Amino acid sequence: MNKTWWKEAVIYQIYPRSFMDSNGDGIGDLNGITDKLDYLKYLGIDVIWLSPVYKSPNDDNGYDISDYQAIMDDFGTMEDFDKLLAEAHRRDIRIVMDLVVNHTSDEHQWFMASRKSKDNEYRDYYIWREGRDEQTPPNNWGSCFGGSAWQYDNETQMYYLHLFSTKQPDLNWDNPKVREDVFTMMKWWCDKGIDGFRMDVISMISKTKEMPDGKTNGLYGDYSPYSVNGPNVHKYLQEMNEKVLSKYDIMSVGETPGVTTELAKQYAGENTHELNMVFQFEHVDYGGKYGKWTDEKMPLRILKNIISRWQTELYGAAWNSLFWNNHDQPRAVSRFGDDRPEYREVSAKMLATCLHMLQGTPYIYQGEELGMTNYPFQSPDDFRDIESINSYREWCTEGHLSHEIFWPCITFKSRDNARTPMQWDHTEHAGFTTGTPWISVNPNYREINAEAEVNNPDSVFHYYKKLIAMRKQNPVMVYGKYQLLFEESEELFVYTRTLETEKLLVVCSFSDREITFIIPDEFVGTPCLISNIENTYDHPDIVLHPYEAFVLHRK
Ligand code: GLC
Numbered sequence: 001m002n003k004t005w006w007k008e009a010v011i012y013q014i015y016p017r018s019f020m021d022s023n024g025d026g027i028g029d030l031n032g033i034t035d036k037l038d039y040l041k042y043l044g045i046d047v048i049w050l051s052p053v054y055k056s057p058n059d060d061n062g063y064d065i066s067d068y069q070a071i072m073d074d075f076g077t078m079e080d081f082d083k084l085l086a087e088a089h090r091r092d093i094r095i096v097m098d099l100v101v102n103h104t105s106d107e108h109q110w111f112m113a114s115r116k117s118k119d120n121e122y123r124d125y126y127i128w129r130e131g132r133d134e135q136t137p138p139n140n141w142g143s144c145f146g147g148s149a150w151q152y153d154n155e156t157q158m159y160y161l162h163l164f165s166t167k168q169p170d171l172n173w174d175n176p177k178v179r180e181d182v183f184t185m186m187k188w189w190c191d192k193g194i195d196g197f198r199m200d201v202i203s204m205i206s207k208t209k210e211m212p213d214g215k216t217n218g219l220y221g222d223y224s225p226y227s228v229n230g231p232n233v234h235k236y237l238q239e240m241n242e243k244v245l246s247k248y249d250i251m252s253v254g255e256t257p258g259v260t261t262e263l264a265k266q267y268a269g270e271n272t273h274e275l276n277m278v279f280q281f282e283h284v285d286y287g288g289k290y291g292k293w294t295d296e297k298m299p300l301r302i303l304k305n306i307i308s309r310w311q312t313e314l315y316g317a318a319w320n321s322l323f324w325n326n327h328d329q330p331r332a333v334s335r336f337g338d339d340r341p342e343y344r345e346v347s348a349k350m351l352a353t354c355l356h357m358l359q360g361t362p363y364i365y366q367g368e369e370l371g372m373t374n375y376p377f378q379s380p381d382d383f384r385d386i387e388s389i390n391s392y393r394e395w396c397t398e399g400h401l402s403h404e405i406f407w408p409c410i411t412f413k414s415r416d417n418a419r420t421p422m423q424w425d426h427t428e429h430a431g432f433t434t435g436t437p438w439i440s441v442n443p444n445y446r447e448i449n450a451e452a453e454v455n456n457p458d459s460v461f462h463y464y465k466k467l468i469a470m471r472k473q474n475p476v477m478v479y480g481k482y483q484l485l486f487e488e489s490e491e492l493f494v495y496t497r498t499l500e501t502e503k504l505l506v507v508c509s510f511s512d513r514e515i516t517f518i519i520p521d522e523f524v525g526t527p528c529l530i531s532n533i534e535n536t537y538d539h540p541d542i543v544l545h546p547y548e549a550f551v552l553h554r555k
């Protein structure tokens with residue numbers, strides 16, 4: 001297995017809108033991030049993944065880009081960006097940009113030109129089709145954010161495809177000019193000195209030529225057999241690798257909905273010349289009573305089974321990215337841990353242990369290192385996210401599902417849980433802004449905030465700091481081989497990591513009750529690398545506290 005910097009790194013995701021506001025307009029911005037670089041350096045992370053900062057009308061908070069080579073007005077200027085990059089590099093922190101090229105904004109100049117006539121040079125940059133008749137779109141596909149995936153455009157009386165919102169038309173990757181323009185833009189950023197790309201829904205860029213109706217389980221049909229992991233996706237990524245990625249010392253991580261372990265070995269194989277790693281979603285796509293919405297927690301055995309399969313099957317062949325949450329997912333501690341006050345800290349530390357000891361590159365989503373929780377939504381008016389707003393309307397207002405039934409499901413998984421402002425201190429608006437924040441601050445900021453945690457050596461923050469530092473000292477955390485133990489346990493996630501003669505035992509309790517546990521012989525008496533509560537591990541028989549986690553190290 002090749003050794004590389006991005007395998008050894010810990011990555012921190014910033015959602016700029018919600019990170020830090022430097023000028024009091026209530027919106028996080030680039031200078032706010034620059035102001036907080038020392039905080040990130042102190043935490044010890046190596047790489048920042050910046051969610052989109054490009055010019056955008058913000059239909060989907062920057063994932064709808066109208067100019068790839070300009071900065072969003074809300075976030076500052078290109079000068080601010082250059083300063084952020086220089087200041088990050090000065091601290092040995094790299095910056096990975098979000099690359100959103102499955103679609104653009106409908107306000108991008110390519111699309112504005114494309115929609116004007118049937119024969120202009122940009123027409124083929126997007127996916128246009130005749131309707132079945134005047135009222136009926138080309139097929140029954142539904143978009144990710146509700147409604148049909150086709151939008152009728154009066155100008156030329158045809159439909160364009162948008163797998164996301166109507167303001168996010170899909171690019172036509174089969175057009176070589178689209179690929180050339182995207183690659184040129186990527187090189188422009190690389191020449192500026194950025195350190196890599198996180199590629200938005202990159203598994204969706206290649207669509208089949210035929211676009212038949214998809215299976216329905218509700219109003220609309222499923223597009224995924226025709227546009228996820230499509231016919232040319234690997235070809236296009238290999239081309240991107242050859243023309244751009246391979247020319248620079250950068251990393252690439254693909255967001256790949258619908259990816260399997262087999263496909264991951266192609267997308268992110270050690271020798272396939274596509275991407276360095278991919279995000280898979282099996283462990284966060286559970287349940288789904290109403291579309292993606294559910295209030296059910298995934299049983300631990302299923303979670304272990306998924307993670308173990310990815311650990312084992314990618315070993316030596318491809319590289320995992322490890323995450324519990326991001327800007328599209330609820331907060332880790334609320335979802336996989338226990339956010340009741342008595343268990344929040346201990347379960348957040350347990351989750352951190354469990355993830356950082358796995359093989360792959362760990363991603364921390366802003367606020368996760370503080371154990372930030374889901375937001376206590378009171379009403380649909382609290383939502384800012386287009387997906388939550390549209391889904392509530394589609395299921396309840398129009399779809400007649402009762403609010404009482406739907407509410408626990410949508411609030412458990414709403415993307416806005418992750419998007420409330422970063423909690424910096426106990427002052428008004430959690431120190432995020434001196435103005436009015438664009439989305440409400442979680443009222444628990446007086447207890448949960450960075451200032452308090454930095455000052456408390458027992459905090460979740462310091463636990464993360466310790467884990468990150470430990471990774472630098474212990475190559476077994478990075479390169480060791482994974483093995484699951486006690487597969488049948490419904491409450492314990494136990495595994496080992498082995499590198500030559502060195503071995504780690506990782507024990508994590510996902511339970512709120514005490515559990516008796518017998519330490520495997522070979523680890524009895526070995527030193528404890530880290531644990532989230534005070535306990536001793538000298539004797540084989542122990543009683544684990546709720547959400548206890550510890551790691552033993554045999555050399
Ligand atoms: C990805 C992003 C998400 C966005 C969508 C459309 O899934 O992570 O935030 O809404 O793509 O760009």
Ligand code: CA
Pocket residue numbers: 021022023024025026027028029074
């Ligand atoms: Ca601002």
